[in-house]
Amino acid sequence: MAVENGKADYGIVPLENFYNGEVRETLDSLTECSQTKIIEEKVMTIVHCLGTLKNSKEIKKILSKDQALEQCSKYICENYPNVKTIATSSTAEAVENIKEKAMTDAGAIASEEALKSSGFNILDKDICPKNKTRFIVLSRKISEKTGDDKTFLVIHPPIDKSGILYNCLKTFSDSDINLELIQSRPNREKGYYFYIELSGHKEDERVTKAIEKLQEYLDPKEEYPNTIKILGSYPNSHWKE
Secondary structure (H helix, E strand, C coil), X not given: CCCCCCCCCEEEEEEEECCCEECHHHHHHHHHCXXXXXXXXXXXXXXXXXXXXXXXXXXXXXXXXXXXXXXXXXXXXXXXXXXXXXXXXXXXXHHHHHHHCCCCCEEEEECHHHHHHCXXXXXXXXXXXXXXXXXXXXXXXXXXXXXXXXXEEEECCCCCCCCHHHHHXXXXXXXXCCXXXXXXXXXXXXXXXXXXXXXXXXXXXXXHHHHHHHHHHXXXXXXXXXCEEEEEEEECCCCCC
C-alpha cells in the first residue's frame, strides 16, 4: 500500500513458497491496488532454524510467522508433537517476543542470523529442507519487454455460468500460451477471483489478443469494470529451475 499511495518507490513481498503455496495476503492486496504492478521476481532460499534462550527449559510452545509454522509443520509434528504453536507477524517478532518476555519454555523458528544476534541457542538448523520463496518487486512503473517474460493477471467473472473456467483456460490454450500458475480466491461475496500467471509479456501480440478475446467472452457488453486486471509483466527468472 505504501507503493500504491506513492510513499515508497518499490516494495518487495512474498508471492509463493515451495511448501505452502501462494501468500494469500499478497494476492488480496494486489487485487485492491490500481497503480502498483509487479516488475520483477526474485527467489530466495529460506533456511529456518529453531532456537531458544540460553537458560531455556522444556519447549512447550513455538513462535514464528504463520507461513514459517506451516512450512515447518512436519518437523514440529515429528519432534515436538505436543507443543503449542503461536503465530506472530514475522519470524523476527517471534525472537523479540521470547527475548523481551524471557520465555524459557518457548522456541522460535527464524533465521540463524536473527537467533544468534539475540543470543539464542540454535537447537536445529534447516528444519525445512530445500525451502524456497518467490518474492516480487512492486512499483508504479512498468517493466519493459525482454523477450522472455511472464504476465500475472486476475480474472473476476461477473456472472457464474457452466464451463466458465474451462473456457477461460481454453482461450490461452488456443493461443498457444503456457500457464505457469493458477490460483483461486473467494471474492467475499458469491464468486471467485482466478489468478493466472502466463508465459509472455502483456504487450506481446498473442497475449494481447488472447486477453481481448477473453474480455469479450466474459463481458461482451463492457458492463463490469476489472473483469480482467493485469497485475504486471516482468522478466521470467525461471525460479523453479
